[in-house]
Amino acid sequence: MTLQTTLYMCVAGLINALALLVYAPLLDGIGRKIKARIQRRKGPSVMQTIYDLRKLYGIRAIVDGLAGNYARYAPALSMALAVMAALMIPSFLPSSTYCDLIIAAYLLIAVTVAQTYASLSMSIPYSVIGGCREASIMMASELCFAGAIASIAAAYGTLYVWRASPIIRLESLKPSMIIAAGVLSIVAYVESMNLPFEISEAEPELAGGTMIGYGGRSLALVMHSAMIRKALFISFVLDLLFPWRALGAGLPGIALRIIVFTVLLTGAYVVMSMLNAVYGRYTPGQALRTLKRVGIASIAAVILASIGY
């Protein structure tokens, strides 16, 4: 790796992280607006999430007084992990041609783990319930995620995102990769806390998740890092599905990538918001049963990829 490449990767990673810090809350606002319009409500402004975060960042950090020490540092930790993932995973700019599938998956999961463990260390029963539910869903969906990644690695003999992308290639269509693409999309949807899988923060169902124990700046950090993680999860799936290299190299290629990526990312949020509006919520049992089926599909993808399909 040359110095120039290293410098480019650092700058591109930094730009990606900064862009996601702003764009992820905006996407959340767009999602809220679309859901509201489907429900025939006016809904809040698309900027509302940014306004909320700005206000929360201006308030001192509030943490459940009886929570364990870990809970006090978890918001900062989860934000640090989210930013680290944003530096690493290609989003608006192809920041790293060396981004490893396992490292990307690890960083994405680490944000959830940090927040889940925080909710388990709270003294609030609803938070503990939410944490337990989140842990169950996370473990089930991560298994599916791992299966999809394993099948990609088996199919293309590489762990680099850039080399494996796009996983569905028309010239050599592999059934395992079609399954893997489906599994990845479902996992991204589940991990983005969309209905019917939005279980851990379901207050009407006696769960409070991580956020119930926080207020002010701590809550802002937790919310913000969750939004970045959601955008990154979708970016990661887009990285693997879209034929980015077809857009060409150089400045025109980069400019085109930024436009296409922004459109695709926003489009994914629009689709997810629409699905969000037409689903009810699963119970943890139902969600796990659904993920079990997805898990079986991901195992099938691994088997098929290992034998050359």
Added chain:
Amino acid sequence: MRCDEFISRYDLENAVCLDERLVLVKAENTTEVSEKLLSLSPRYSTCVGIDYRPINRSYLVHHVLALDKYGLYLVLEARAHDPDPVVESITNLFPAANWHEREVMDMLGIKFIGHPEPYRLILPDDWPEKVYPLRKDYPYDRKPVELAEILERPTPRNYTVSIRRGSSVSEAEIPLGPYHPALHEPEYYELVIEGERIVEARYRGFFVHRGMEKLAESRLTVNQVAFLAERICGICGYTHATAYCQAVEEAADIEVPARAEYIRGILLEIERLHSHLLWFGVAFHLLGFDTGFMATWRLREKIMDLAELLTGNRKTYGLNLVGGVRRDIDESKAHAVLEALDFIEEKFKKLVRLVMGMHEIIARTKNIGILTREDAKKLGAVGPHARASGLDIDVRRDCPYAAYKYVDVSVPVMDGCDVLSRILVRFEEIIESVRLIRVFLREMPKGGLMAEYDDIPGLRIGIGVTEAPRGEDIHYVVTGRENKIYRWRPRAPSYMNLATVPHMLVGEKLANAPIIIASIDPCFSCTDHVVVIDRSSRKKIPLEKALRET
């Protein structure tokens, strides 16, 4: 069946007809008489304690039993005397009498011999002993204790409010309420869970007892109470006002003009539509389907517009007086109602088709919150809740009143005994309500709106029963002198249905608890009680015992 026919057929001793559908049986031994009555398979409806000492130096206890298949109500009267008023408890024969008898113990100090749980129910923990607010010698504006005295007392032991990791590997206690996003009124559940499964359910309520009965008996005139009755509930207030007015009209033999009866019928059905649509919104929200919540509440807005058009108010219509109604419905209003109903029916049917196609909603409600037919009968469940457990009861058909006397009412009954059945029963009831309003508007006769009557005679008994959106709503009235009410006892349907909730919760998943609680469409502003279910025997245990063991 007429009242006198019933008495002669069953050879009831000491029985008299109070009117066409009300039988009074004076019992020396209530247990013995109750055992005889069991063969008629009565449904326990309510219990009224009356301080009758100013009249004949005794207390009266009136157990009201509904004989649905005969279209009659039977009042079983027991007497008690100072200084230690006692009567026999019939809770062992009618488990649904449990809370009613305890309420009489609380409010009038009449003891029930043989009651399995003779503990305080309504009065707060710091209420002094031997002070009974519904006795006639207790002034309505008296404070039982001064604030300073309350503050000096040790705080009564309350439920724990934090999660407990007990000796069992995964056991925990989850407090739910008195204020929680999943609940819409103050109530308190304590759920003991193992994993996600509820193994013990405790319920405590009566946080909002407002002393309306005392106020009505002390300060208000007969017609003023109608407006107070409407304020018992913010959702189904009109049914309370109607039940109260019917009770007084029955006691005073007032014949309400047919047109007024039709107008009452129309407004009662509009209120049912409003209540059911509101419930659907809440249920969809609890199931995470907020789009459904928005859609039903948009339809509910149309219903509230109709109420405003017909009464001048979106809620708390203020339409009823004893003897009739205050406003007429003219042709233009009737036309507007029919147009709006067409729109509401079409949109609602579309919504039903959508929801019935949502597998996650069906999976979350099917075989959830089971209440068997036997338990529903035993615990006295009423309304859509009872009908979803296979009990074919509906006051509109069984003991018709207002405009229901003139039309046939179709009563949906399901035997699924689960939350889904409760949803389906309400779906069908909405369609039936729309049909009934159309029929009422079409067949409404011309005529006056108010009956003409002289003074209300004193010390007459009347029972007003309506089928509220949540079930049988019964108002028991003893008229007083000088245009007053001597005794008024409203019993809301949630009073009966709430007792069934802990039974439905035990064995279910925690995530299903809110929808199970909501499935009875509870109304806490009318009702509040305490029930503890023991995890091993799955039987109720007294609250005090549960508290000691906590």
